[in-house]
Amino acid sequence: NAGVTQTPKFRVLKTGQSMTLLCAQDMNHEYMYWYRQDPGMGLRLIHYSVGEGTTAKGEVPDGYNVSRLKKQNFLLGLESAAPSQTSVYFCASNTGTGLNQPQHFGDGTRLSIL
């Protein structure tokens, strides 16, 4: 059981470039989340999904898009990267018995936008 796997682990982009971060979970979890973590800011929710084919906005959704075409995968896209999106991105998932269940995190993706 790998749990929650994020790819890539590190990436450097130039302003204006696009990229997609992949999150995969093998725990058959219904709910998946994308967070960003900035120094002194804790974890802030970008987007989340309560099931295959569904997505919803979190606290800081601007500049990001997501897709949940398969239950096990949750993709985070940056269409036109900006330096303000330099951050560590964490994916998480939890079971379908309710949003108030323990979340399991991936190892994170460290993204730098130059």
Added chain:
Amino acid sequence: GENVEQHPSTLSVQEGDSAVIKCTYSDSASNYFPWYKQELGKRPQLIIDIRSNVGEKKDQRIAVTLNKTAKHFSLHITETQPEDSAVYFCAAFGGSQGNLIFGKGTKLSVKP
């Protein structure tokens, strides 16, 4: 919406002492309060959680207390060890928003 305040932002203790981290929340509808530990460069890991129908929960050296009336909850670590050094995050499930809201974290340093 929900807002979670966490104090202190840094905490330094001697090995063997106790450490207490406090969080307050604003949404009385919140009903789930997890605590995460994050070591440098690693993922956040759940260490303990509590639900609104319980006032206290213990797991070995770690305990969490919840005061619903005052809308605050605390993490207590007893007999601290150097490996407890990490950043700890509290969170509240914002019932009206439907997602976890995190505090800004407490950096705990345990000196040998």
